[in-house]
Amino acid sequence: MSGPASNTDSGEVRQFTVGEDDDGVRLDRWFKRHLPQVGFGTVSRWARTGQLRVDGKRAKVDDRLAQGQVLRVPPGGEDTARTQRGRRELTPEEESLADDILITRTKAALVINKPPGLATQGGTKTNRHVDGLLDAYAGEDEPRPRLVHRLDKDTSGILLVARTPGSAAFFSKRFSGRSAKKIYWALVVGVPDIHEGEIEAPLAKQPGTGGEKMHVDHENGQPAKTVYRVVERAGNAAAWVELQPLTGRTHQLRVHMAAMGHPIVGDGKYGGQDAFLTGSVSRKMHLHARRLIIEAPGGGKLDVTADLPEHFAQSMEQLGFDLSLSEAEPVLTPPPERSKAEKKQAAKAHAKQYRKARRGERKRRAQPGGKKRSGPGAKGPR
Template sequence: MPTATIAEDDDGIRLDRWFQRHTKDISFNIVSRWSKSGVVRLDGAKAGPGDRIAAGQTLTWPEELPVPVATRPTEKPREPLSEAQIEYMRAMVLHMDAHAIVINKPPGLATQGGTKQPTSVDAMLDALQFDAPSRPRLVHRLDKDTSGVLLLARNAKAAAFFSKEFAGREARKSYWALTVGVPKIAAGTIDAPIGKQPGTGGEKMQVDTEAGLKAKTRYRVIERAAGRAAWVEFLPLTGRTHQIRVHAAAIGHSLVGDGKYGGKESYLTGGISRKLHLHSRRLVIATPGGGTLDVKAELPPHMAESWQMLGFDLQLGDIEIVEPPPPPLKKRRLSSATSGNRRGERRSRGATDEPKRPPRKK
């Protein structure tokens, strides 16, 4: 019977996924039939298609099908990276450990490539392999024009763990943005379903209360530049495409530089950059080793210049949001939480029209 030893790179994946990676003729149905008859085994024990495999285990299966090959048949060879590309990618690294690499993605660089995106983070991940047996893996995405914290998993087991954290909404993501005008409610939750806008080929989203997917975003105004613009922190509680951009536009304050959702009104005068002002500032997520990863990324140059021009104090940005306890039940009002607000906007308990500031040093 053919035999293979599970490599480190395949640690933690499903058995059927191993066959999908390394063979071209063994499908899930075949593995399932083998499992029922007991002829596919891990370390001599019966194994099913959904069983998780571990590095070092010995896998055996019937010999009537081809022996697994070293690489996936559909995988195309990648062009070797230039020294400039390697240096470019490594300059982005904010954090690296046995499980993860975190980079500060610049605006204008796509996370994944395509016919219109020949250059991307994914295309240059070989530069971040370092001493690992394989290149790191993407576990979430940022829009091309959004900058900031992007997490990469260094092996398959870590990728499965981090993907589960993101899918379960356990990770905390904080974004900094500059809005056109100042939200009337200084802190709250935008609760508005999001769906694809018809006729755009899925490239543009919209608030869709009939068929959209559930989408929630918390926000708070950190500082304001008179009534012209505001520095706003957004904390998405769900992960829909363009969620922050759609929700900001839904409350009447699109992001500066976001012509797709704000039109001409999203471009401010007075020397403010026309680039999108949206930055993934911070990520807090559990790690496979039982700890917590907490990483921040500095603003890209065009946003840093706008912050300086508008006189914003960066020290105000990382104040933790503390939810006040709810009022006693007998004192609660029964009026609508969204009365007088724009679509989907809801005031947080205890929110005021002025952002909280740290106490002055004596």
Template sequence: MSEREHVIAADDDGIRVDRWFKRHMADVSFNQVSRWARTGQLRLDGARVGPGDRLAEGQVLRVPPVEPVAVLAAKPVKARRELSPEEIEFAQSLVIHRSQHALVLNKPPGLATQGGSKTFEHVDGLLDALQFDAESRPKLVHRLDKDTSGVLLLARTSRAAAFFGKCFATRDTKKLYWAITAGGPRLDDALIDLPIGKQPGSGGEKMHVDEANGQSAKSRFRVIDRAGDRAAFVEMQPLTGRTHQLRVHAAATGTPIVGDGKYGGKESFLTGGVSRKMHLHARRLVIALPDGGKLDVKADLPTHFAETLAALGFSEADGDLPPPEPLKAPPKKSRRLSTATSGNRRGERRSRSGSKPK
């Protein structure tokens, strides 16, 4: 078999060499690619190239002849389950934005992003219903917890997936969540800087604050409104991307997210007919697009969250108001919970402007 030359397509722009082989020549192992690279047989525009180097659209990759390999017991490829008309309709009803590079879903609470142990219904299993006019089905680029609702971004091409993945990895995104907390945070606007690690004995299923060995985790919590000491309507922004970060930080600071029994225990449930579902919603995502510009999308609240807002006397419209101006003078002492605006005394209800009632 003679050498082959492959022109890198737009959909493979930015992909690693080893990933290109996995996508287009799955029968070629990583060890074979590495061997070709070491011996100079693998060439990109005539120059030597390594497995970890990245490709650009229009470049020519020269691949040596592949020796036939006897396959003794090849595993059969498991065919994806065909979706029912009801599943297709449901999946497409979740779409709140559709463009050349991206699909955005408003994920309902209770639907997992991906499958796992005893999890058979998930977004990943519905992707065939979301291909529309694209060449392939969309790709997941981030996750939401099963019980968290709201904005979930899907990439419609491999190039977009690589681009969005880099944006999430470098924190070049703005993610805003809405939550209702049991109890009112001490400060109106605080930076939570508490490292997080896996909780021993939980099999990696639960996280906790770990000052000694945890990874850096920072979140900004801004109180939108308060219902005395009972609850608060809070905007949460994760500044790092640790597992269950917002939930751990909320519980660790004494105001767990309503309905989050995993981290808040019985203190996370409110009486008076308030839903026991978790009240954490990915409200807004702002992220750059591969060809320039930005995607800025918001997801409507699920029914149980909207009903709890109304029951507690909160207004959804207040959540989209711009935050008050930060204090100009820095605090005298550096603290883990650093205030960006003046904190109300606990139990007082704020007006929409953020001022204290007289």
């Protein structure tokens, strides 16, 4: 058998056959995957005393396993505290939500359409999140699905979840290696002068924000690149933009669009009051992970799209955008590699544009009483 024994308290020696997902994994990592109730200290003791065997030979905790090998595990060794930390019982509402947001299920992955306002993982004062729903997708004898990438709380759209430890490692490598293609849709305030191109502006944590906010930092920032294309415009008030991040920095798309002087509609964190349109357009974030194309374990590709959330779809309709315009070119093509001189000139231009936008924001704040605006955009971010 390749999974954990059905009865670990029987007092009998257990044998496991290493499966495809565990090919190349360290022995101690195998225990974390399949027998998490057995602590590392116990595994080390078993290895030292020769009780752990792989194909009949003594094994070390850092040995690499190969598919088809037979692992001999002695009885017992369970940490009571670990054993008691079982799967959480979900409420009927959580079960229903998990079912509603599921787009597709394959042998290796689950793909969900994350609603805006639902965090990907828990944290301080965050008890409702995607990670807390994952028990709904696992069968009784299946491993718990695991996250391999994230979306901001207020960003909606495609989130891929791995169904096995092996597929988690596979997909994680594709995301970290940037071979996965992620296409986002956004509504931005105003219309970029250049309708298609690449934003190259390094990002760093903004001092004084406790790491909660990022900013463009050409001296100390981490490289960050985004390919963008204006799909359609609503006069001079707003534009529908496709975005493809070529790097994966925190808040990258939000900071890059704000640095261009065209913040994402509803993103008060980076756009201030300017991020809210007047009229009846929703004040929620208008950033959606629309499409994901990624290699699948065993060959082929996983290519999925996610429908817009209600507020985003209503805004698109109100502004008169034609959704079919995006489908002709669903995957953006990065522009040709630029020379060092061109990159330096582009970086200076982005820095100048960013400083100009910041000066305008400080000037408005300095005015007595601030600049009054009517309609839904009259107030700052909630």
